[in-house]
Amino acid sequence: MSATGIGVSVKRKEDIRFITGKGHYVDDINRPGQAYAFFVRSPHAHATIDKIDASAALKSPGVVAVFTGADAVADKIGAHIPGWTVHSKDGSPMKVGSFPALAHGKALYVGDPVAVVIADTYAQAKDGAEKMVVDYGVLPAVIDTASAAKSGQPQIHEYAPSNTVFNWHVGDKASTDAAFAKAAHVTTLDLINNRTIPNAIEPRAALGEYDSGTDVQTLYTTSQNPHVARVVLSAFQGVAPENKLRVIAPDVGGGFGSKIFIYNEETVCIWAAKKIDRPVKWTAERTESFLADAHGRDHVSHAELALDSNGKILAMRVHTVANLGAYPSTFWASVPTYLYGILLSGQYDIAAIYCEVDGVYTNTVSVDAVRGAGRPEATYLVERIVEKAAREMGRDPADFRRQNFVKSFPHQTPVILAYDVGDYPKALDKALELADYKGVGARKAASAAKGKLRGVGFSAYIEACGLAPSQAAGSLGAGVGLWESAEVRVNMVGTVEVLTGCHSHGQGHETTYAQLVCSRLGIPIENVSIVHGDTDKVQMGMGTYGSRSGAVGMSAISKALDKIEAKAKKVAGHVLEASDQDIEFKDGKFTVKGTDKSIDFVSIALNAYTAHKFNGQELEPGLKETAFWDPPNFTFPAGVHICELEVDPQTGVVTIDRWTAVDDFGKLINPMIVEGQIHGGVAHGIGQALMEAAHYDADGQLLTASYMDYCMPRADDLPSFKVDTIETPCPSNPLGIKGCGEAGAIASPPAVINAITDALGHEDVAMPATPQVVWRAAQKAVAKRAAE
Amino acid sequence: MAHVSMAVNGRPASADLDPRTLLVQFLRENLRLTGTHVGCDTSQCGACVVHVDGRAIKSCTVLAASCEGAEVTTIEGLAVGGRLHPMQQAFQDNHGLQCGFCTPGMIMAAVDLVSREGSHLDEAAIRHGLEGNICRCTGYHNIVKAVAQGAREMGAAATPRAAE
Numbered sequence: 001m002s003a004t005g006i007g008v009s010v011k012r013k014e015d016i017r018f019i020t021g022k023g024h025y026v027d028d029i030n031r032p033g034q035a036y037a038f039f040v041r042s043p044h045a046h047a048t049i050d051k052i053d054a055s056a057a058l059k060s061p062g063v064v065a066v067f068t069g070a071d072a073v074a075d076k077i078g079a080h081i082p083g084w085t086v087h088s089k090d091g092s093p094m095k096v097g098s099f100p101a102l103a104h105g106k107a108l109y110v111g112d113p114v115a116v117v118i119a120d121t122y123a124q125a126k127d128g129a130e131k132m133v134v135d136y137g138v139l140p141a142v143i144d145t146a147s148a149a150k151s152g153q154p155q156i157h158e159y160a161p162s163n164t165v166f167n168w169h170v171g172d173k174a175s176t177d178a179a180f181a182k183a184a185h186v187t188t189l190d191l192i193n194n195r196t197i198p199n200a201i202e203p204r205a206a207l208g209e210y211d212s213g214t215d216v217q218t219l220y221t222t223s224q225n226p227h228v229a230r231v232v233l234s235a236f237q238g239v240a241p242e243n244k245l246r247v248i249a250p251d252v253g254g255g256f257g258s259k260i261f262i263y264n265e266e267t268v269c270i271w272a273a274k275k276i277d278r279p280v281k282w283t284a285e286r287t288e289s290f291l292a293d294a295h296g297r298d299h300v301s302h303a304e305l306a307l308d309s310n311g312k313i314l315a316m317r318v319h320t321v322a323n324l325g326a327y328p329s330t331f332w333a334s335v336p337t338y339l340y341g342i343l344l345s346g347q348y349d350i351a352a353i354y355c356e357v358d359g360v361y362t363n364t365v366s367v368d369a370v371r372g373a374g375r376p377e378a379t380y381l382v383e384r385i386v387e388k389a390a391r392e393m394g395r396d397p398a399d400f401r402r403q404n405f406v407k408s409f410p411h412q413t414p415v416i417l418a419y420d421v422g423d424y425p426k427a428l429d430k431a432l433e434l435a436d437y438k439g440v441g442a443r444k445a446a447s448a449a450k451g452k453l454r455g456v457g458f459s460a461y462i463e464a465c466g467l468a469p470s471q472a473a474g475s476l477g478a479g480v481g482l483w484e485s486a487e488v489r490v491n492m493v494g495t496v497e498v499l500t501g502c503h504s505h506g507q508g509h510e511t512t513y514a515q516l517v518c519s520r521l522g523i524p525i526e527n528v529s530i531v532h533g534d535t536d537k538v539q540m541g542m543g544t545y546g547s548r549s550g551a552v553g554m555s556a557i558s559k560a561l562d563k564i565e566a567k568a569k570k571v572a573g574h575v576l577e578a579s580d581q582d583i584e585f586k587d588g589k590f591t592v593k594g595t596d597k598s599i600d601f602v603s604i605a606l607n608a609y610t611a612h613k614f615n616g617q618e619l620e621p622g623l624k625e626t627a628f629w630d631p632p633n634f635t636f637p638a639g640v641h642i643c644e645l646e647v648d649p650q651t652g653v654v655t656i657d658r659w660t661a662v663d664d665f666g667k668l669i670n671p672m673i674v675e676g677q678i679h680g681g682v683a684h685g686i687g688q689a690l691m692e693a694a695h696y697d698a699d700g701q702l703l704t705a706s707y708m709d710y711c712m713p714r715a716d717d718l719p720s721f722k723v724d725t726i727e728t729p730c731p732s733n734p735l736g737i738k739g740c741g742e743a744g745a746i747a748s749p750p751a752v753i754n755a756i757t758d759a760l761g762h763e764d765v766a767m768p769a770t771p772q773v774v775w776r777a778a779q780k781a782v783a784k785r786a787a788e
Numbered sequence: 789m790a791h792v793s794m795a796v797n798g799r800p801a802s803a804d805l806d807p808r809t810l811l812v813q814f815l816r817e818n819l820r821l822t823g824t825h826v827g828c829d830t831s832q833c834g835a836c837v838v839h840v841d842g843r844a845i846k847s848c849t850v851l852a853a854s855c856e857g858a859e860v861t862t863i864e865g866l867a868v869g870g871r872l873h874p875m876q877q878a879f880q881d882n883h884g885l886q887c888g889f890c891t892p893g894m895i896m897a898a899v900d901l902v903s904r905e906g907s908h909l910d911e912a913a914i915r916h917g918l919e920g921n922i923c924r925c926t927g928y929h930n931i932v933k934a935v936a937q938g939a940r941e942m943g944a945a946a947t948p949r950a951a952e
Contacts, residue, residue, distance in 0.1 A: 021823015
């Protein structure tokens with residue numbers, strides 16, 4: 001193992017520019033003659049847009065132009081085509097429509113952009129927007145998830161009766177019902193997966209530019225997937241053909257899913273830039289991020305678990321209502337279906353599962369993928385009900401889980417997925433040891449002596465990531481293939497550029513991808529550069545989300561490196577005057593088998609380009625290869641997280657005392673970066689469990705639209721984490737890696753809530769378990785105990 | 789227009805500004821010092837922290853005009869002569885950053901914390917001291933480790949400010 005190869009905690013190459021303030025984020029970029037956009041947004045959740053009077057705004061100092069939905073309609077700009085089509089159980093496709101890039105005729109949520117004011121300075125654009133007069137006809141709004149489809153609710157879209165996008169199902173109802181009929185015990189649970197707001201610290205931003213000489217439009221944008229943005233802007237939003245459209249996603253300050261999607265504001269900036277023939281820039285203020293970034297979660301579920309008298313899980317039945325907001329969005333319908341329902345087997349061997357999901361429209365911003373996307377919702381449900389079942393059966397929650405774990409692989413679940421490999425008992429045992437589970441009793445007693453209530457909560461999660469085999473994704477409704485591409489460009493002097501269709505917005509690809517190249521080619525890590533985020537440079541790509549950049553993105557690089565090696569061996573054969581079949585490549589050296597004749601990689605690179613030692617008609621000069629990798633299966637990271645916390649029954653304040661995570665991500669490329677991903681994911685999940693919630697009032701006003709109202713986890717809300725791994729190499733990619741970006745956020749919420757309910761004598765609490773929520777539950781628990 | 793002049797990273801800087809110009813706008817747009825970021829515009833997230841006359845402030849809620857005559861240090865002014873400040877180095881050593889967006893503010897706040905509280909900071913003191921800076925990526929675990937290392941190394945220097 002080299003000092004910078006696979007498996008080493010190499011310090012990140014990209015850090016230097018970030019710690020010295022030399023990063024290049026979209027808002028750091030200015031273009032000559034640039035104007036600024038400010039969006040006029042609907043203050044109503046549901047309203048007709050009766051009249052827009054821009055005359056005063058247009059007279060405001062510095063204002064260059066105002067565009068409204070009518071202009072977008074006239075120019076045929078914008079159409080929210082979702083990237084995934086889900087079918088209802090009756091076989092009908094989901095109910096979706098098409099919308100211009102600025103609301104026209106009707107506004108459908110608070111924050112819906114209805115017009116854009118463009119001016120010489122940002123302050124002037126904002127001043128101009130103050131002078132816009134919009135007449136709204138306020139309509140009754142649909143906000144509440146659980147009742148959105150009930151009769152008597154206003155209908156948001158004429159093509160979607162009962163505000164229903166789809167009634168989807170998965171699994172076999174008859175066998176599930178039969179298993180419930182013979183169950184010795186049935187555990188039931190109603191739960192809400194609270195709506196959250198992604199909150200990348202860099203707000204979304206866009207800078208559109210038009211070159212009238214070449215007719216090329218360029219969009220600098222905060223995107224996790226610039227090529228996907230380009231195809232959507234081109235084929236669906238009508239901005240420009242792909243060959244006349246360049247999308248650049250430079251340094252991006254966190255995504256967490258929210259920067260996958262193609263939003264109206266970005267579309268408007270590039271469209272408007274051509275209309276006024278000046279660059280147009282927009283950067284979201286934080287309140288705009290709260291209002292208009294796609295939100296996450298927002299499920300209302302009823303779950304049942306059937307058990308035999310020995311505690312063996314026989315079957316699971318789930319009904320979920322998923323709020324999808326007002327408009328279709330990129331992944332949208334796939335999140336509460338194919339990223340949720342098919343994960344409901346968890347780590348458990350369950351013979352029968354049946355799940356129904358009703359996707360509903362409401363007058364709120366779209367709900368789409370946020371870190372984990374569907375899998376946190378599945379894990380929360382499974383791990384809450386399994387914990388509850390264990391308690392009802394009088395069983396230790398760890399033993400109960402162990403009894404029901406899948407223990408042989410491959411394992412076909414009743415909900416589509418087939419798990420390839422894993423060792424769930426091993427992760428559990430390691431976690432129990434690291435968490436000193438044996439000492440819990442003594443620690444609980446010590447807490448009780450201080451008037452505190454201590455609880456321990458488990459979460460044994462599984463996720464499916466490395467999205468995804470294109471054919472399988474297509475058969476489930478995906479509108480795109482989910483391969484990844486890579487180009488490895490060896491320069492004449494042996495330095496290497498890797499062009500990847502994935503995008504790094506915190507994941508550290510400039511380091512991990514270089515580690516792979518370094519391991520394979522035996523060259524110094526500083527001789528490797530990673531290029532991403534520019535559709536003019538990188539051949540094609542599907543971007544970064546769903547923990548796919550390792551399992552899929554690096555596999556594409558690995559495949560391209562295979563081709564590089566094969567070609568380089570041919571060159572080496574000519575240089576060393578041997579058959580390429582007799583050339584071995586190791587540690588950066590090509591050697592003729594069984595001899596001491598060898599040549600280094602740098603010399604071969606030069607020879608490949610000088611083409612002096614071989615016939616250029618028989619062997620092409622150059623050393624540059626491209627590969628597309630289509631994953632043969634999902635990958636299945638899994639692990640056990642244990643949360644131990646103290647509740648102060650006097651105040652309801654929860655203090656997390658220790659967090660133990662044992663995860664199986666297969667082979668690790670850079671353990672330091674993997675640990676960092678776990679820390680961040682767990683913190684995100686603790687945020688959801690204890691403090692974060694998007695609150696709309698009954699009229700659809702977002703009450704949590706600033707950091708004063710939306711509680712983000714801060715340094716003093718969190719503990720340090722104990723993080724370890726086990727390793728079962730993934731069999732479906734050449735590197736054996738599974739993916740780690742979302743695991744923490746998937747695992748952690750149920751561990752927290754299970755720990756709180758353990759502390760409170762099984763009294764139920766909902767997320768977010770704020771001090772008020774916990775205090776109320778604690779009072780109930782104390783009263784119950786007194787009554788007993 | 790208001791005429792404003794101050795010293796930024798040791799260099800004189802002046803401009804005629806719209807009086808409502810914020811310090812962060814002056815730094816980013818006039819001086820093109822784009823390492824100072826805006827994450828929330830309400831002084832909650834701390835991405836915009838810079839030092840004004842030796843004290844950390846949130847530059848998104850300070851008027852440039854109110855910094856007349858001040859000495860301002862931004863993230864770009866922290867490394868001296870191409871040598872990273874110990875706090876910058878500590879963030880890289882401990883993987884205290886991921887997307888890098890909150891990082892400049894986090895580092896500036898951490899340097900200020902050590903300057904105010906000294907270099908012997910326990911975990912609780914560091915976590916409390918960073919309460920005004922939000923990071924979504926790291927879960928703070930490695931930031932806390934980084935600040936502990938940075939504090940130790942600042943303490944090892946003759947005076948904390950000498951390192952700056």
